[in-house]
Amino acid sequence: MIRGGPVLDPRRWLALTVISVATLMVVLDASIINIALPHAQAGLDISDANRQWAITAYALTFGGLLLLGGRVVDFVGRKRVFLIGLIGFAVTSMVAGVAPNGAMLFAGRALLGAFAALLAPAALSLIAVTFTDTRERAKAFGVYGALQGAGGAVGLIAGGVLTEYTTWRWCLFVSTPIALAVALAARPTLKESPAEGTRRYDIPGALLVTTGLVAVVVKGRRASAATA
Numbered sequence: 001m002i003r004g005g006p007v008l009d010p011r012r013w014l015a016l017t018v019i020s021v022a023t024l025m026v027v028l029d030a031s032i033i034n035i036a037l038p039h040a041q042a043g044l045d046i047s048d049a050n051r052q053w054a055i056t057a058y059a060l061t062f063g064g065l066l067l068l069g070g071r072v073v074d075f076v077g078r079k080r081v082f083l084i085g086l087i088g089f090a091v092t093s094m095v096a097g098v099a100p101n102g103a104m105l106f107a108g109r110a111l112l113g114a115f116a117a118l119l120a121p122a123a124l125s126l127i128a129v130t131f132t133d134t135r136e137r138a139k140a141f142g143v144y145g146a147l148q149g150a151g152g153a154v155g156l157i158a159g160g161v162l163t164e165y166t167t168w169r170w171c172l173f174v175s176t177p178i179a180l181a182v183a184l185a186a187r188p189t190l191k192e193s194p195a196e197g198t199r200r201y202d203i204p205g206a207l208l209v210t211t212g213l214v215a216v217v218v219k220g221r222r223a224s225a226a227t228a
Contacts, residue, residue, distance in 0.1 A: 011189050012130050016140050018185045019123045019130075020147050022086060025178050026116045026123075027151025028158065029093075030058060033109075035159040036168035043168065046102040053106045061113030062120075064211075070121035078125050079192040083183055085119035090179035097172035108172075126190060 009015065033040070033054055041051045073081045092115060096108025127144055131137035162170045 008133060008136075009130055009191070012136070012140075015130050015189050016127065016143060018182055018189050019082075019126055020143055021178065022082070022119055022182050022186075023123045023144060024147045024151050024154065025089070025175055025182070026119050027148055028155035029089075029112060029116065029175055030055070030062075031152045031155030032159040032162075032171045032174070033168075034156060036163040036171045039163060039168035040105065044099065044102045044105060046105075050102060050106075053102075054109055057106045057110040058113040058116070061110045062116045063113075065114055065117035066120065069117035070125075072118065073122045073125055077192050078122050078129065079186070079190045081118050082122040082126060082190065083186060085115045085122060086179045086183040086186070088115035089119065090176045090183070093172050093175035093179065097169045097176075112175075130191070 037051055037054060040046065040054060041048075046054075069081075089112060092108050092111040096105055096112060099105035099108055124144070127140050128137065131140045158174070159171050162168075162174060
């Protein structure tokens, strides 16, 4: 404890490690399948026009539901939503990994994006409430930002290694043990801290944003195909 200052959580740096691994996993999963995409396309008989949905489905649901996810995190509970996001991430990674066809792969990736939209704001807000000292909070956010930036590159490297030495499915399976391990570590480490206030969720707005993003992507792809 800093004299005359806020009480410091003795497990705050361990909490940052747990949160950081989850953050890295969310960003990594956006790019880890890039190298494996041709192998997934061949294995599941996906057309050239549709194979990009394995990446786009994740990005669209993640971006479209991110604001709603932040709202849910505040009023349901930061730790609770963090754990829900991790378990959901583990399950949907496995579902996408065992996909027998392209449609199931795309659906699994879309669900991954939805759980990522819960994990990302939960991780960010947990850092804010765990680090009460302003100088330490700045360092913690620096670590968070560095991992956000490095996640894409790590995902490409990991995807290449897994595709080379295992199969493309392990690019999806790998998130399952990581998410479960982080969830087990998070339970005794993180503290619950729900916000107070009226619990109002703009679900129609979130659906409208996500649908609009999908429409823009589909229209852009059709325009590209028409000019090709």
